[in-house]
Structure formats: C-alpha cells, structure tokens
Amino acid sequence: MITDVLIIGAGGAGLTAALAAKDAGASVRVLTKEYPTRSQTCMAQGGMNAALGNVSPDSVEEHIQNTLKSAHGQADEEAVRYMCSEAPNAIQWLDEIGVCFSRTADGKIAQRKLGGASAPRACYAQDYTGLKILHTLYERCLKEDIEIHNERYLLDLLTKEDGSICGALILNIRSGELEHHFAKSVVLASGGYSRIYDKYSTNSTASTGDGIAAAARIGAKLLGMEFVQFHPTGLKNSSILISESARGEGGYLLNSKGERFINELAPRDEVSRAINEQILAGEEVYLDIRHLGEEFIDENLPQERKLALLYEKVDPVKDLIPIKAVAHYTMGGIEVDNKSQTSVSGLFACGECANHKVHGANRLGGNSLLEIIVFGREAGKSAAHYTFCDDKSKNERTCKKETNFLDKLKSFSNEIDFYEKRSYVGELFYKKVGIIRKESALLQARKEIQLLKEQLPLMGVKDTGKVYNTNLVEFIEFRNMLDVCEAVVSAALERKESCGAHFVQEEQ
Amino acid sequence: MKVSIKRASGFVMYEVDLNDATLLEVLNSIKTEQDSSLAYSSGCRSSVCGSCSMRVNEKEVLACAYKVQDGDVIEPLKNVTVIRDLVVNMDKALETNKRAKTWLQSYNKEAKLTHEDEKTNALQSDCILCGSCYSACPVYSVNEAFLGPFALTGVWKYVSDKREAEPKEKIDTVQTNGVWDCTLCNECTLVCPQGISSKADIEKLRMKSTMAGYSDPSFAQNFGGGLSF
Ligand SMILES: Cc1cc2nc3c(=O)[nH]c(=O)nc-3n(C[C@H](O)[C@H](O)[C@H](O)COP(=O)(O)OP(=O)(O)OC[C@H]3O[C@@H](n4cnc5c(N)ncnc54)[C@H](O)[C@@H]3O)c2cc1C
Ligand code: SF4
Ligand code: SF4
Ligand code: FES
Numbered sequence: 251m252i253t254d255v256l257i258i259g260a261g262g263a264g265l266t267a268a269l270a271a272k273d274a275g276a277s278v279r280v281l282t283k284e285y286p287t288r289s290q291t292c293m294a295q296g297g298m299n300a301a302l303g304n305v306s307p308d309s310v311e312e313h314i315q316n317t318l319k320s321a322h323g324q325a326d327e328e329a330v331r332y333m334c335s336e337a338p339n340a341i342q343w344l345d346e347i348g349v350c351f352s353r354t355a356d357g358k359i360a361q362r363k364l365g366g367a368s369a370p371r372a373c374y375a376q377d378y379t380g381l382k383i384l385h386t387l388y389e390r391c392l393k394e395d396i397e398i399h400n401e402r403y404l405l406d407l408l409t410k411e412d413g414s415i416c417g418a419l420i421l422n423i424r425s426g427e428l429e430h431h432f433a434k435s436v437v438l439a440s441g442g443y444s445r446i447y448d449k450y451s452t453n454s455t456a457s458t459g460d461g462i463a464a465a466a467r468i469g470a471k472l473l474g475m476e477f478v479q480f481h482p483t484g485l486k487n488s489s490i491l492i493s494e495s496a497r498g499e500g501g502y503l504l505n506s507k508g509e510r511f512i513n514e515l516a517p518r519d520e521v522s523r524a525i526n527e528q529i530l531a532g533e534e535v536y537l538d539i540r541h542l543g544e545e546f547i548d549e550n551l552p553q554e555r556k557l558a559l560l561y562e563k564v565d566p567v568k569d570l571i572p573i574k575a576v577a578h579y580t581m582g583g584i585e586v587d588n589k590s591q592t593s594v595s596g597l598f599a600c601g602e603c604a605n606h607k608v609h610g611a612n613r614l615g616g617n618s619l620l621e622i623i624v625f626g627r628e629a630g631k632s633a634a635h636y637t638f639c640d641d642k643s644k645n646e647r648t649c650k651k652e653t654n655f656l657d658k659l660k661s662f663s664n665e666i667d668f669y670e671k672r673s674y675v676g677e678l679f680y681k682k683v684g685i686i687r688k689e690s691a692l693l694q695a696r697k698e699i700q701l702l703k704e705q706l707p708l709m710g711v712k713d714t715g716k717v718y719n720t721n722l723v724e725f726i727e728f729r730n731m732l733d734v735c736e737a738v739v740s741a742a743l744e745r746k747e748s749c750g751a752h753f754v755q756e757e758q
Numbered sequence: 759m760k761v762s763i764k765r766a767s768g769f770v771m772y773e774v775d776l777n778d779a780t781l782l783e784v785l786n787s788i789k790t791e792q793d794s795s796l797a798y799s800s801g802c803r804s805s806v807c808g809s810c811s812m813r814v815n816e817k818e819v820l821a822c823a824y825k826v827q828d829g830d831v832i833e834p835l836k837n838v839t840v841i842r843d844l845v846v847n848m849d850k851a852l853e854t855n856k857r858a859k860t861w862l863q864s865y866n867k868e869a870k871l872t873h874e875d876e877k878t879n880a881l882q883s884d885c886i887l888c889g890s891c892y893s894a895c896p897v898y899s900v901n902e903a904f905l906g907p908f909a910l911t912g913v914w915k916y917v918s919d920k921r922e923a924e925p926k927e928k929i930d931t932v933q934t935n936g937v938w939d940c941t942l943c944n945e946c947t948l949v950c951p952q953g954i955s956s957k958a959d960i961e962k963l964r965m966k967s968t969m970a971g972y973s974d975p976s977f978a979q980n981f982g983g984g985l986s987f
Pocket of ligand 1 (some may be wrong): 255258259260261262263264273281282283284285286289290291292294295296298299379380391402403404405440441443451452454456457459508549565578579600601602615616617619620622662
C-alpha cells in the first residue's frame, strides 16, 4: 500500500504537519526514531511568540521588525510576515485543542519577555511550554487516528528516475529489518543538528541531522548551514540548558574575580562571545541568581535549581552556577519555499531541519515553537495538495534501486572506535567552527572531517545483534553527522564576513 | 563502583570509575568504553522526555535523574515486554491513552480559564509519559486491559478542564477496566518523577462517576442480590 503523505519525525513540526495533511484529506503515516513524546520539542521551556498584547501593548508589525533585525538581513521578509501574522491563530488553535497555557488574572494567555523582543510576547506553560504543546499535539493525533510507527529510523529517501520522491528506506530498530515505505510525497520534520557539537550542546541526543543528510544525498539544497546559535548558559560540565529566564528575571554573569562583564540581556550571540572571551582568558564564568532568593527561585526557576544540584552539585540559592556557552539551535537546514517545498519534487520539510528563511543568521527566543506550528501546518497542507494535484505524484512509482549503506557496512573493519571520534569531532567543532571562526581553523577542521569520512570504512559497529542495535543506529547517525559537519564548515568558509551567529575573526 | 544490569543472559556486573554520576552517565560510559552491545534509551538528559525510565533496586527511576550508588541493581520496567536489555516496548502501554480517549473531545467556546483554573490540571499536564507508574501498578498482573495510572490521570486532565464541553463522555469511557479496577494502593504516586498522584486523580474520577450515576460494579454485585427480598 502506498501512503499519500509520509512524515518523518514526530516532534512539534511533524505532528502538526500530520494533522494538517489528514485534515486536507490525505492518508498519512508518521515515522519516528523515538516515540513522539520523546522528541526534542519537549525540552523547550521559555515560550512561543505571538503578538497578542495580553500583558502590555504589542503588534504583529513589531514582532516582524524584531525578527528581521535579529536575522541580520538573512531572512525573507514575506516568510517572516506570514509567520508573525499567523502567530495569534496558531496560539488560538493550540488553546482550542487543549494546551494548558499559563493565564493572567483576567483569564488571558500569559506572556513573558524573551531576549530581542520589544514586548512580553512569549506565551508559555510554566517551565514546560514545549512539553505541553508536544503532548497535546500527540493526543490530538490519537483522536484523529493518525498512523504512527515508533522506533523506525530513516536511512535514505527513495526517488524515481525523474528525481521526484517516492518514499523512504527505513530501519525498524526493534526487529533490525529494512522496510520500504512508499509514498506520493514526503515531509521531513527530523529536527536540527546541534549534536555535531557532541557534549557542547544543549540538545537531545537525537538531534543528529539525519534528515538533512538524507535530503542532501538525493540532491536537496541546503541553506545557511553555518548559522549555529550558541546559548550563553549551558551548565559547565553537562551543557544542560539553564533557561534564559534566569537572566530575564535578573540573574548576573560573573567571572572568577566576581566582576560582571556584559549586559546580561544583550542578544545571545553577543553574550556568548563575551563568555567565550572570558573563558579563553582563563576565567571561569558563573551565573548568579542568589540575590533572587529561595522563595522566588522555587516558584519561578524550579527546574534550574534541580538541574544545577544534580549536574553541578551547586545550590543556586547559595552558590554560583558554573556555565559556558554551547550549541543550542541550528538556523540552517534544507532550503524550502513559502510552501515548504524543497528543491526535490514531492519532498517537503518543516521545523528545525528546514530553512524557511525566518530566523536568518540568528533566531529569536520563542520563534522556533512558532515556526514548527505555522510551517508544520503549511508543509502538511502543501504535501497533501501535491499528492492530489501534481502529475509527478501520479507518475509510475518505480523507485530507483537504492545503494544500501547497511550492506556496505558489513565489510567495515572496526579498527577505529567511532565513539572516540564522535567526541573528538565535538571538541574540534567547538574550538574551530564554534562561537568565533578563523579561516585557518576552518580549513583545518574541514580537512579533519574529510579524513574522518575517508576513514569511515575503518570504523563500524562492534555489536552484531539484529534486535535493537543502538550501536548500529549511533554509527549511522555518526555518518550523517560527518556529512552535516562538512556542509557546516564549507558554508562557514564561503561566508567571509561576520553575520549574526557566524562571527569571523581576522587572522593575526 | 560496581553496578549490575539485567540483560538477556542474566545479570552482568560492570565496574565504572565515575564519582557522583547519574545512572545515565554511567550507562553512557559503559556503552562507549566497555560494552557497545548494551541497549537502553535516552534523549533529553534533563528529566523531560521520559525515555530513560528503568528500575533501580526494584524501584522506578529516571536514569538521568538518579545518582548511582555502589552495588545498584538495574532492571527494565515491568508490565511491558522487554525488547533488549533495558529497552521495553511501550506501544501497548501507550495504547491506554487511546482507549481512555485522553484528548479534548469538543472545545467549549464559552469557557474562559482564569489563573486559578489553570492550577486545576497544571500538575496532570506535567506528565512526561515515562511509564514508571504503569510499571509499578500491581493491577496489571491480574488485568492486562486496565487503563492504568497515566491514562486515567490524562482523563482527569481533560475532565477537570473547563474547555472540555463533553466531560460526561470521558466519565462513560473509564467505567470498564478503569476507575473501579484500581486498588488505590498508591504505588504509582510513589514512583512518579513529576510528583503526580494518579491515585488521587482516580479518586476524583470515581467521585465524578458517582455523581454521574455510576457505582462500583464489584460493590453492586456483592450487595445487589441481598437487598431484594
Ligand atoms: C533545551 C531547549 C530549549 C528550547 N527552548 C525553546 C523555547 O523556549 N522556545 C522556542 O521557540 N524554541 C525552543 N527550543 C527550540 C525548539 O524546541 C526546537 O527547535 C523545536 O522543538 C524543533 O522541533 P522539530 O519538530 O523540528 O524537531 P524535534 O522536536 O527535534 O523532532 C524531531 C523528530 O524527528 C525524529 N527523527 C530524527 N531523525 C530521524 C530519523 N533518522 N528517522 C526517523 N525519525 C527521525 C525524532 O525522533 C523526532 O521525532 C529549545 C530547544 C532546546 C534544546
Ligand atoms: S493506586 Fe491504582 S493506578 Fe496507582 S498503582 Fe495502585 S492500583 Fe495502580
Ligand atoms: S504519571 Fe508520572 S510516572 Fe506516570 S507516566 Fe506520567 S510522569 Fe511518568
Ligand atoms: S533522558 Fe529524558 S527523561 Fe531521562
């Protein structure tokens, strides 16, 4: 049986796309390498932007201007206008399907101010905005009886002779068997690639850029891959995120001498660079929220206290929290137009794996959850429309014979341990393709990545079991990460001037 | 530090040189440095994705939130099939959400939630679907079809929400294999990493059920005959 719309990824973007495609009358199948509710979307705490003006006056126009400014000339104004104008509808829809947003005393959806916004604009659900949005979308999918297959890993996308899409080759992680899922159109919603920075990233371990690498292999264009957003306050040892609200509520940044060295509420890229400079100069950097008081911290920042205790053994009520800036969000991804169509016929993309040209060189806090809802819906609708209206979707659906990486892998020799290389790549990228970039360092990083790619056949998996082989899955992820790394470093080399998150330093 | 982990072949002892580490950090170190065939799930590392629930010394925990002690015994969740090592198949457990219809059935346009209303189900909507409560619940050994703790908490989330226009339908849904099958033992509450008490939610659902004219079926059976003379 062939599905109209096959969706890969079940985070906020994938589930929204699934609901929209089904609503448009298409048959829909969703695949995820995890379970829907385990997707990284659950980690978002801060909020989702919409100019509702519920707390103080705000306007869609201001939302647009703030977004364009932060994008450093790299966004498409029409796309930004569309996203910001749709935001109030998106929030209303989420409210109508049952998301438990926090409320004001007079019964409106509460809003708070995140960095770079001219008004309190982020709608939130306590500390758990992403979790509550994701779970509600999942429950809505249950209601609409959407077909979801868990623990299915996208290996490759399948195309026809004419280059248009015809499905996906999937590894059933549980059984170890290969599956062919044929479809008239495919929506990629497989998330970002910050895990190329390994332990220098706030992200879920699943954010390995699989979908982006698979799309590139069939010729889809990538855009803005050099733009990686570093978040100022990752915990020093684990890189787990301490929410921006800690600074928003009045937290300070201090160095080992106890000095403040930057306006804590400056844009993320500036604060991250300032922190990085301190660390390079041999200082430790700390977040100080002690002055906010125990009662306030327990009421407003309970998760941050819990995580600091657990991972750094410090109690923010009386201790400083050691931090560093780490990779957090990837603005780059598969290039799409306003209808979420990629350069491959029948292949659509949305969410963090796509580049809808709304974040440009620097994303505003709260705009990603918004993007996944607005463009998730667009992608689902467009994919359904394609299956009904485009002749290509009706063409003979014989897929080209695929070359299967799993078959090749059987001859890999396993002399080099890829786990070691995975953390090595993280270090390499953090130092050479990180917060500050120099041409010589980028060239060196590119060389090392190319060498690792050549060495892949010397790596491989130790575990030869068929059932639930995570050693195998992690190796395929590593292969995708190397492809993504190459795209990031090449794009960084091409952009000679500093722009937003891409900061270039002259050679000394 | 030594931990023993239940695998297909039986318990396997591992020695790791880590201090004050979370169980997830210990598992990661075993996986990448000692034994790449060990299988477990994880994602966020920060207690919100619900991937890493397992049992330590017979109690359900999140591996990313539990600090390992020397001699700990690690096992997969109960009441679900083990796929490999610490990885279990959650499909059947998650199916309870679908059977219990944990969703907003029909939006009540008139409803206007206040800051106070928000609190009525804020806690229930903190559920991360980790399945710890499901694993701890004793009912599954006698009744596989029990809707179970997290699904019933999910039902209460919507029954108590003013935006739900048809709460009665939800109450109807949880009469069989639902609210009356719970033994109120409170095991679910003791293991929930989010501080949710499904037992308390089930009690509230029982009250709503009684108000809707339902009664405990086992109760009705026991006394049903005796009163008609
Ligand atoms: C700690 C943290 C806090 C954040 N806070 C905020 C915030 O406050 N506001 C905001 O707007 N944004 C925030 N973000 C960003 C935002 O959460 C993400 O950008 C967004 O959730 C991405 O959603 P998505 O649906 O595109 O991807 P994801 O939620 O990452 O989902 C990706 C899906 O694809 C699946 N997948 C991946 N690879 C494969 C494969 N090979 N085969 C099959 N399936 C696959 C995964 O299993 C998953 O289901 C935050 C991010 C982090 C990490
Ligand atoms: S209180 Fe009820 S739901 Fe909770 S563990 Fe006991 S029997 Fe199961
Ligand atoms: S109720 Fe608690 S224990 Fe049960 S699934 Fe939800 S978070 Fe886990
Ligand atoms: S890894 Fe997400 S809950 Fe532990």
